[in-house]
Amino acid sequence: MRTIGYFDSTISPQMNPEEFEQFYKNYCNLYVHMNQGLYIDTNKKYSEKENLFQLIQNSESGYLILVPDSRHISEDLEVLVTTIIKIEESQSSIQCMDEDFPDILQNAFQHTLGSGGSVQKSQNIKTGMQPRAVTGKALGKPPFGYGISDSGEFEIIPYESEVVSKIFSLYVNENMGLRKIAQYLNDAKIFTKKGNPWNIVSVREILKNSAYIGTYLRFGLRLPRNHESIISPDIFRKAQDMTRERRSYQSFATNNPYLLSGLCLCSDCNNTMIGSKRVQSWNRSN
Numbered sequence: 001m002r003t004i005g006y007f008d009s010t011i012s013p014q015m016n017p018e019e020f021e022q023f024y025k026n027y028c029n030l031y032v033h034m035n036q037g038l039y040i041d042t043n044k045k046y047s048e049k050e051n052l053f054q055l056i057q058n059s060e061s062g063y064l065i066l067v068p069d070s071r072h073i074s075e076d077l078e079v080l081v082t083t084i085i086k087i088e089e090s091q092s093s094i095q096c097m098d099e100d101f102p103d104i105l106q107n108a109f110q111h112t113l114g115s116g117g118s119v120q121k122s123q124n125i126k127t128g129m130q131p132r133a134v135t136g137k138a139l140g141k142p143p144f145g146y147g148i149s150d151s152g153e154f155e156i157i158p159y160e161s162e163v164v165s166k167i168f169s170l171y172v173n174e175n176m177g178l179r180k181i182a183q184y185l186n187d188a189k190i191f192t193k194k195g196n197p198w199n200i201v202s203v204r205e206i207l208k209n210s211a212y213i214g215t216y217l218r219f220g221l222r223l224p225r226n227h228e229s230i231i232s233p234d235i236f237r238k239a240q241d242m243t244r245e246r247r248s249y250q251s252f253a254t255n256n257p258y259l260l261s262g263l264c265l266c267s268d269c270n271n272t273m274i275g276s277k278r279v280q281s282w283n284r285s286n
Contacts, residue, residue, distance in 0.1 A: 001033050001034065001064050001196070001199055001201060001202070002033070002034045002036050002061070002062075002063050002064065003028055003033040003034060003035060003036060003063065003064045003065070003066050004036050004037055004038070004039065004052060004055075004056075004063050004064075004065050004066070005020070005021075005024040005035075005037070005038045005039070005065075005066050005067075006038075006039045006040075006041075006048070006049060006052055006065055006066070006067050006072060006073075007020040007024075007038070007039075007040045007041070007067070007068065007072060008040075008041045008049070008071075008072045009040065009041065009042050010041070010042075010043070011068075011071045011072050011075075015068070017040045017042065020038075020040070020068065021038055021040075023068075023097070024038060024066065024097070027066065027097050028066075031200070031201045032199060032200055032201065033064065033066075033201070036063060039051060039052040049073075052065070053083075053086070053087075056087065056090045056092045057086075057090045059090070059091075059092075061091065061196075062090065062091035062092035062093065062194060062196070063092045063093075064092070064093050064094070064095060065087065065092060065093070065094040065095070066094075066095055066096075066097050067094065067095075067096055067097065067104075068096065068097055068098070069096050069097075069098055069101075069107050069110075070096060070104050070105075070107040070108035073094070073104070077108060080104070080105075080108055081105075084104060084105070088141070091194060093194075141193075142154060143206075143209050143211045143212075144160055144163070144164065144192060144193045144206060145157060145160040145161045145163070145164040145211075145212065145230050146160075146161075146211065146227075153227060154211070154216075154226075154227035154228075155227075155228075156228055156230065160193070161230045163185070163190055164206060164212055164230050164231065165230060165231065167181055167185075167203060167206050167207065168206075168207065168212075168231050168235050168236070168239055170184065171207060171239055171242065172235055172238045172239050172242065175242075178200040178203045178204055178207075179200050181198070181203050182197075182198040182199050182200055182202070182203050185198040185203075186198055207239050207243065208239075208240070208243070210236070211227075212229060212230045212231040212236060213229045213230075213231055213232070213233050213236045214226055214227055214228060214229035
């Protein structure tokens with residue numbers, strides 16, 4: 001996935017731009033994102049944020065914007081929601097580099113939002129969104145496999161739900177890895193909800209999303225049997241167990257660093273290259 005990092009140094013004095021740049025590059029390498037650059041604001045007089053928004057609005061294909069947390073976009077909830085809408089209208093998306101709260105709206109509720117006269121507006125928006133969450137109503141974009149009905153509830157999209165079932169089947173029943181699943185879907189000309197190719201991150205998001213067993217998670221609320229499920233709890237649980245087992249196995253793997261990682265540049269995109277191990281085998285004809 002093509003990513004752009006944004007960092008406002010006035011928001012995070014505990015992290016300097018150089019530290020964020022390294023953090024962002026490591027994050028992209030970890031999740032196999034295509035690093036398309038960084039926009040960093042160091043003062044209030046000149047806004048790199050506006051240049052970033054102009055870029056994504058003029059782009060024919062979308063980006064994933066990565067920020068440390070929601071405050072780097074705005075500490076005002078009203079401004080934040082408006083900005084998210086504009087980003088999504090440009091066929092792009094935004095995510096926080098926070099493992100616990102990657103969803104930017106959920107992340108926003110972990111911080112104090114609003115300042116000055118906008119405090120009441122921010123609180124009104126928050127108050128208006130929380131009752132929808134309590135009743136299991138959809139907020140924001142539905143996950144792949146679901147749409148939103150006129151009454152604001154999740155409803156299954158048949159074609160997409162078949163793809164979700166196939167992803168879980170390939171992972172659980174055929175022991176296929178994330179990269180191979182993404183390749184399988186792309187070879188079959190199956191695309192994400194935005195029409196983009198699949199990658200290991202988008203496949204992982206499917207496998208770990210409890211919405212597919214009918215559970216609604218939002219703002220710290222957990223509502224089981226909230227909507228029609230696509231995957232059985234047993235299959236979902238097996239997928240989570242397999243993911244934990246694979247992480248545990250990889251954590252004990254011998255670390256043989258590639259000496260040229262981060263030094264070689266790709267001639268097409270100018271990004272740093274990382275090492276990848278490939279094993280070849282042959283069968284004798286006789």
